[in-house]
Amino acid sequence: MNLFTDIRTLVIDSLAAMTAEGTLPEGLDFANVTVEPPRDAAHGDMATNAAMVLAKPARMKPREIADALAAKLVADARISSAEVAGPGFLNLRLEVSVWQTVLGHVLQTGDVFGRSDLGQGKKVNVEYVSANPTGPLHVGHTRGAVFGDALASLLDFAGFEVTREYYINDGGAQVDVLARSAYLRYLEAHGQSVEFPDGTYPGEYLKDVGAALKAAYGDTFVDQPEEVWLEEVRNFATEQMMELIREDLALLGVKMDVFYSEKSLYGTGKIEAALESLDSKGLIYQGVLEPPKGKKPEDWEPRVQTLFKSTEHGDDVDRPVKKSDGGWTYFAPDIAYHYDKVSRGFDxxxxxxxxxxxxYVKRMKAAVSALxxxxxxxxxxxxQLVKLFKDGQEFKMSKRAGTFVTLRDVVDAVGADVTRFMLLTxxxxxxxDFDLDKALEQSKDNPVFYxxxxxxxxxxxxRKAAAEGVPTDDATLAAADLTQLAHTAQLAVARKIAEWPRQVEIAARSNEPHRIAFYLFDLASDLHALYHLGKTEKSLRFVNESSESATHANLALARAVSIVISAGLGILGVTPAQEM
Structure with missing residues (x-):
């Protein structure tokens, strides 16, 4: 049940009737007609822009359309009033019974309320984190992990078929650096004194990898030349790092459906196949790029390269896919990876x-468009970047990581639920700026606590009501006399609950899960305001000692709030608190 969609359907049907009657000309496009909450709640419950967007194509005055539309809408039992404002905006007020009906629907449908068929089962691939397998995840990866996971859950809630995917960057030079760094820790595990030259990874986390290498290979690689051990150590260390990354993700409750290896693209013909696909469309050629804009580097010289004509798909310049020496550019395997995604049938x-x-955005979009x-x-x-603060100071780096604050540092400081919610605000x-002290503060200023x-x-x-013998199951509460919920504060909560399906669809259309966190804070604020009013107005208390029927109605409203909050927190990957 999406009340805003229902009322928009009423508006569209009314406009169609006006067309049939000759009030409006034939052939008008109603696609841009919206029904939304008004900017000022004092103006009504909903507002439609119908008269404003149809006036010019209809060659009519907006107010003329609005007056006729208002007359149609008030004939519906759900509409209490339809008032024309300004040049032609139409503000609608709904009957109180509409909001009460929404509450009953929430209790009857439970956590299904707000779910949408917006996605219509379309297949969506969400690739996130995809950190180089050279160390533990840092706070920047943490934000990407939280955002990506919440977005995937949001799209699932909105009716898409979602695949969560991690692209393992194990095909580049950085994994060779990892291998050399792990080898030094391997020598250290054998009692040798080692030094880490510039460009290697000195983090203590590789001590475990060195010890594991010793346990697996003994002294086989000690003092051996690099060509003897590089490939074995590289594969071993990469897998060890990926296991560490999986553990880090598990701390946040992130579980991937697919881990896709970049290395699997090399030597398998997949890169060649992707470029052949582009070549067949006339998008691959031999050419020379212009020098970089601005000051030309001293070592720049024109070179013939294999180029992708990405400008034909919205990029600023064409992009090299093969170097003059015949090696692939970094872009080539990324093209092949996305070609694989397209081939897997994602919509x-x-x-x-x-x-x-x-x-990197324009070139990647151009590649997918072309493929x-x-x-x-x-x-x-x-x-964007995250800065951590504690005790008023920027949070220091992790000694174990060596150069950065890790995901584990953040989760250890405030917990997974707080980390996830805060990063989505x-x-x-x-x-x-993530203030770790503020994240644990018990006040309205802390959104996750609120x-x-x-x-x-x-x-x-x-729980207290149930302990006193009051039935609190959803079926009983759904059957309560909800007409007793007529106070302004109660209706404010009901109106906010009714917005939930609309907020889900807006957030899913824009791929913006932070909208869910904002909405939950607003809903919680309305609930807390109602609770505090109950201290002075006894009829608003969730448990009304003088009226069993009022108690059932009030508890029904509270339970509806909990259903929506739990669903929203579920999208964000946060466990709803049962007690605090």
């Missing part, structure tokens, strides 16, 4: 990158 692709990948002939959209979401493309406290407060009330 939509979403890539979640770190802030430093901004320059799929424009049939598969790619949305790239960039996660900002849009992904905004920088975020939302969790609302749910815990409701469940505590339900």
């Amino acid at each position: 939509m692709l979403i890539d979640i990158f770190g802030a430093d990948h901004g320059g 799929s002939d424009g049939a598969v959209p790619l949305d790239v979401k960039l996660c 900002r849009k992904n493309d905004q920088g975020f 939302v969790q406290y609302a749910n815990a407060r409701i469940n505590s009330t339900l």
